[in-house]
Amino acid sequence: MAVDIQKLAKTVDDAAVKATAIPQLSKKSRMTLKQAYRVQAASIDRRLERGEERSGMKMGFTSRAKMVQMGLSDMIWGRLTDGMLVEDGAVINLKDYVHPRVEPEIAYLLGAPLAGPTTPMAAMAAVEAVAPALEIIDSRYRAFKFNLQDVVADNASSSGYVIGPWCPPDMDLDNLGVVMEVNGRPATIGSSAAILGHPGRSLAAASRMAAEAGEILEAGWVVMAGGVTEAVALEKGVSVRNTVQGLGSVGFRVKG
Amino acid sequence: MTSASAIHQASERIINAYKSGKADKPIRDLLDKGDIDGAYAVQEDVTLWRLREGARLVGRKIGLTAKAVQTQLGVDQPDYGMLFDDMAVPDGEEIPASRVSQPRVEAEVAYILDKDLHLDKPSTADVIRAVAYAAPAIEVVDSRIANFDITIVDTVADNASSGLFILGNDKVALDGFDGRMCGMVVENRGEPVSVGAGAACLGHPINAVRWLAEVMTARGRPLSAGDVVMSGALGPMVPAAKGEVYEARINGLGSVRAVFGA
Numbered sequence: 001m002a003v004d005i006q007k008l009a010k011t012v013d014d015a016a017v018k019a020t021a022i023p024q025l026s027k028k029s030r031m032t033l034k035q036a037y038r039v040q041a042a043s044i045d046r047r048l049e050r051g052e053e054r055s056g057m058k059m060g061f062t063s064r065a066k067m068v069q070m071g072l073s074d075m076i077w078g079r080l081t082d083g084m085l086v087e088d089g090a091v092i093n094l095k096d097y098v099h100p101r102v103e104p105e106i107a108y109l110l111g112a113p114l115a116g117p118t119t120p121m122a123a124m125a126a127v128e129a130v131a132p133a134l135e136i137i138d139s140r141y142r143a144f145k146f147n148l149q150d151v152v153a154d155n156a157s158s159s160g161y162v163i164g165p166w167c168p169p170d171m172d173l174d175n176l177g178v179v180m181e182v183n184g185r186p187a188t189i190g191s192s193a194a195i196l197g198h199p200g201r202s203l204a205a206a207s208r209m210a211a212e213a214g215e216i217l218e219a220g221w222v223v224m225a226g227g228v229t230e231a232v233a234l235e236k237g238v239s240v241r242n243t244v245q246g247l248g249s250v251g252f253r254v255k256g
Numbered sequence: 257m258t259s260a261s262a263i264h265q266a267s268e269r270i271i272n273a274y275k276s277g278k279a280d281k282p283i284r285d286l287l288d289k290g291d292i293d294g295a296y297a298v299q300e301d302v303t304l305w306r307l308r309e310g311a312r313l314v315g316r317k318i319g320l321t322a323k324a325v326q327t328q329l330g331v332d333q334p335d336y337g338m339l340f341d342d343m344a345v346p347d348g349e350e351i352p353a354s355r356v357s358q359p360r361v362e363a364e365v366a367y368i369l370d371k372d373l374h375l376d377k378p379s380t381a382d383v384i385r386a387v388a389y390a391a392p393a394i395e396v397v398d399s400r401i402a403n404f405d406i407t408i409v410d411t412v413a414d415n416a417s418s419g420l421f422i423l424g425n426d427k428v429a430l431d432g433f434d435g436r437m438c439g440m441v442v443e444n445r446g447e448p449v450s451v452g453a454g455a456a457c458l459g460h461p462i463n464a465v466r467w468l469a470e471v472m473t474a475r476g477r478p479l480s481a482g483d484v485v486m487s488g489a490l491g492p493m494v495p496a497a498k499g500e501v502y503e504a505r506i507n508g509l510g511s512v513r514a515v516f517g518a
Contacts, residue, residue: 064447175439175507177453186459191451191491191507193441228451245437245453245507 003035009042012154015140016043021098024141024150036152037213043155044079052083055222057210058135059202060156062195062226072148075202077209078156080222086136086160086252093255094236097159100138101231104180104242106173106192106199107133107163108223114207115216120200123207126217129166130173132244134180134252135224136160137231161224164242164250174198177245178228182238188229192244199225258294262286267301270414273400274302279357282401282410292331295412296475302415303338314484315339316472317395318464319416321457321488329408334458336468337416338477339484345422348513351396358404359396359419359496361514362489363440363450363504365461366393366423373469373479383466386479390433392424392509394442394502395486397493421486424512432508436460439507440490444500452491461487 008025015022025031031039048054060076061067067075086092094100111128138159139146151157176192195202202225210217217223234240237256243249266283273280287294307313320326320334345351351359370388378386398419401410411417435454442450458464464487469479479485496502499518505511 175441175505177434177437177439177455177507179437179453179455186455189453189456189491191439191441191448191453193439193443193448193505194451197441197443197446197448243437245434245439 003029003031005035005038005042008039008153009046012039012140013043013046016159019096019098021142022140024146025153026147026150031149031153033149033152036149039153040079040155041213044081047081047083052081054079055082055085056080056224057206057217057221058156058158058161058224059206059226062202064196070148075205075209075226076148076152076156077206078158080158080161080224084158084160086162088162088164088250089252091253091255092136092160094234097136097138098140099144100136100159100234102234102240103135103137103227103231104178104188104190104229105133105135105227106195106225106244107131108203108225109166110217110219110221110223113216113219116211117208118204120198120204123203124169124200127169127203130169130247131166132164132242132247132250133224134162134240134242134250135227136234161222162250162252163222165248167247171246173200176247178242180229180232180240180242182232182240184239187232190229192228194228195226202226258288258291263294263297263301266298266413267305270298270302270400271305277354277357279400279402282405282407283413284407284409287409291409292412295409298413299337299415306340311340311342313338314341314344315486316468316479316483317416317418317421317486318468318488319411321464331408334464334467334488335412335416336471337418339418339421339486343418343420345420347422347425348515350515350517351420352517353498356396356419357398359398359516360493361442361496361502362395362397362493363442363491363506364393364395364489365435365454365457365487365506365509366391367465367485367487369479369483369485370481372481374473376470376473378466378469380462380466383462383469384430387430389427389429390509391427392504392506392512393486394422394504394512394514395489396420396422396496396514422512422514423484424510426510428509434508435462438509440504442491442494442502442504444502450491450494454490456490457488464488
């Protein structure tokens with residue numbers, strides 16, 4: 001069955017632009033995973049045509065438990081553009097999202113490009129800086145319900161990313177405490193070990209998976225390593241902060 | 257108030273479970289509903305039996321230090337249990353299957369005291385002054401009540417579901433150890449099976465020790481120099497399977513292993 005990549009890309013892109021929920025694409029179009037990534041690429045092309053610039057990549061389903069829960073054997077990934085960047089300390093408006101959630105992450109800034117399959121150690125050598133980060137995820141599907149192809153086509157639910165102070169990558173990142181607070185109270189608590197046992201593995205996977213789509217990770221790009229804890233639904237007026245051991249904090253507020 | 261004979265009946269049930277090595281029914285049917293003081297009276301009865309039998313009291317454990325777990329059991333404060341000398345397992349030493357009944361593991365910060373904490377209202381500063389050092393630790397949670405069918409009174413009466421405890425061998429001074437932000441991971445066969453951080457234990461494990469010190473003084477078993485305090489889980493508890501190894505790492509404290517015999 002023919003899958004109209006461009007049409008599906010417009011559907012998810014329009015949903016993001018208008019902040020309106022849509023039915024799952026998979027209800028009408030039977031996509032392969034490869035086609036779902038092509039829909040994602042085409043939806044990002046629409047953003048680039050509007051003047052946004054590509055700024056990096058995000059990894060999803062990086063906890064083994066989540067993978068098992070979703071019945072998957074690999075991670076998923078999405079593309080970041082500068083239009084998705086939310087400044088540290090900024091105020092966002094719920095009107096711009098469908099049903100946003102936030103999760104604590106760790107972000108990498110690449111000082112050198114990464115191309116193709118690599119090892120975590122080699123991948124980490126390309127890292128110029130690491131930062132505490134928050135990802136605002138916002139599935140464009142009704143009730144946050146989707147299958148694997150749906151979520152991949154919808155850019156792995158990426159919607160916004162917030163980066164804290166960049167720190168030199170001179171510490172062991174394998175077991176950093178992570179505390180995400182909402183209005184000053186801990187909402188989720190975890191460790192960077194939740195990301196595949198070591199977040200460096202996520203970066204190596206990012207390089208491998210980008211290559212499978214014919215991309216390289218460029219110097220200057222940001223790579224979001226994956227959620228450290230479960231996500232928390234955003235509500236009007238809340239203040240969110242993620243603190244990562246040894247890296248500092250990052251936060252934003254939601255307009256009341 | 258629960259009658260003295262009911263307290264006695266409850267402690268007999270738990271003592272018999274220890275003796276037979278077989279988990280028994282819950283004890284909540286014997287106590288007034290939600291009678292936590294009564295449950296601690298049962299625990300004290302069992303403690304006196306252990307001491308009469310020659311066990312040495314070497315410390316305390318704090319439980320229910322995570323908000324989510326408190327909510328699950330319908331309480332708004334932690335609980336505590338006694339640590340006896342025969343509950344200590346050296347790091348990495350195999351635990352025979354006969355020594356546990358329905359084991360679960362959780363990673364904690366252990367504090368070892370070198371001063372008495374006998375004050376009625378100890379401050380955080382008093383607690384920190386009394387701590388000699390911190391160590392990574394694994395608590396093997398276990399229950400004398402079949403299938404962990406516990407309410408708050410069952411677990412309190414049953415020594416806060418204590419089983420065994422394993423201390424890491426590295427002694428770490430509190431200076432420079434970030435008790436709030438320290439990352440914690442428990443790995444089994446190379447996979448993280450529980451992750452967390454210091455803040456999961458009442459915001460900071462020292463908060464839990466301060467709570468314990470005040471309560472223990474009030475209950476007549478004050479914390480003393482030499483005591484080990486297992487301060488409470490930094491992440492979710494994990495069921496332990498026969499033959500498996502669980503390694504806990506706490507950032508800044510090092511690592512410790514629970515090795516279960518087949």
